[in-house]
Amino acid sequence: MTLTTGPGIPGTPAVEVRDLHRSYGEYEAVRGISFTVARGELFALLGTNGAGKTTTLEVLEGYRPPSSGTVRVLGMDPYAQGTLVRRRTGVMLQEGGFFKELTVGETVDSWRSFLSGARPAAEVLGQVGLTERAGTRVAQLSGGERRRLDLALAVLNAPELLFLDEPTTGMDPEARRITWRLVQDLRAAGTTVLLTTHYLEEAQQLADRVAIMDRGRLAAVGTVQEVLSGHRTRITFPLPPGLTAAQLPTVLGESPVVEDGTVVYTAARTAPALAVLHGWAASRSVELDGIEARNASLEDVFLELAHERAGTR
């Protein structure tokens, strides 16, 4: 019997991380993180510079053992069972080690020779939009094209689980779109994808769930919506002429802050807050010109983390 697994369906998760710690000498880069990635899920690991994302990925890829805690990849220990794990996973590192004198086609062919059951070179190059560059030397590729070659090599063995470390760094918007489409196609075909990125829009576009790392710990895990819930909408408008901050109303129990002539309310419930403000303005014949309500974004969550960090320095 074949067991089907996927998000929400019971089965061995593609990735399980339990209380992972990883140190470099005295310095603890990863400080006790836990999360799971379900089969078929696209999971994005986000974080500030030096948060520990690459270290976490390297432990999952079997390049480093945990200092403590456990990780399981497709139910296996990636450090102890590296060969078995690598057969079923694909890895796109931040810096691919290419022979720059080989052409794109020769590079793919040489990698194919190490793999049993590798996909045809033409198929993979077509998938990443590099067909036209097959005869070009790697040294002559742009940074974005090199990333796509990295990606081609990572999917050569038709992996069940794909690790992508900052897959679109250095790509122009067109190349980024090609990569997003490819990642979405792979996911639609059932591949589990764990990626790290600095582009919050990338996570928002692609990921079923995200985890935000900060200084070796997980600050949040969940769908983008879950991560943003609890972060309030910002309602702003220029302070109307002739009014002082003290004359502004409280809205659903919240007093405003006035920053550089802009009134800022943060609201848990947007529509009722706007209704209160408009009612107050109408009763006083005040015009709320330029009023804007903006939902919290992942960027706001990052700014809050940076703010907290500055406060704990």
Ligand SMILES: Nc1ncnc2c1ncn2[C@@H]1O[C@H](COP(=O)(O)OP(=O)(O)OP(=O)(O)O)[C@@H](O)[C@H]1O
């Ligand atoms: N080989 C190493 N030896 C010593 N310290 C290291 C090593 N690799 C990483 N670190 C340190 O561990 C911390 C986490 O690094 P890591 O590369 O995992 O972060 P990251 O979240 O991937 O960062 P970035 O977004 O900048 O790539 C950093 O402070 C880094 O300087």
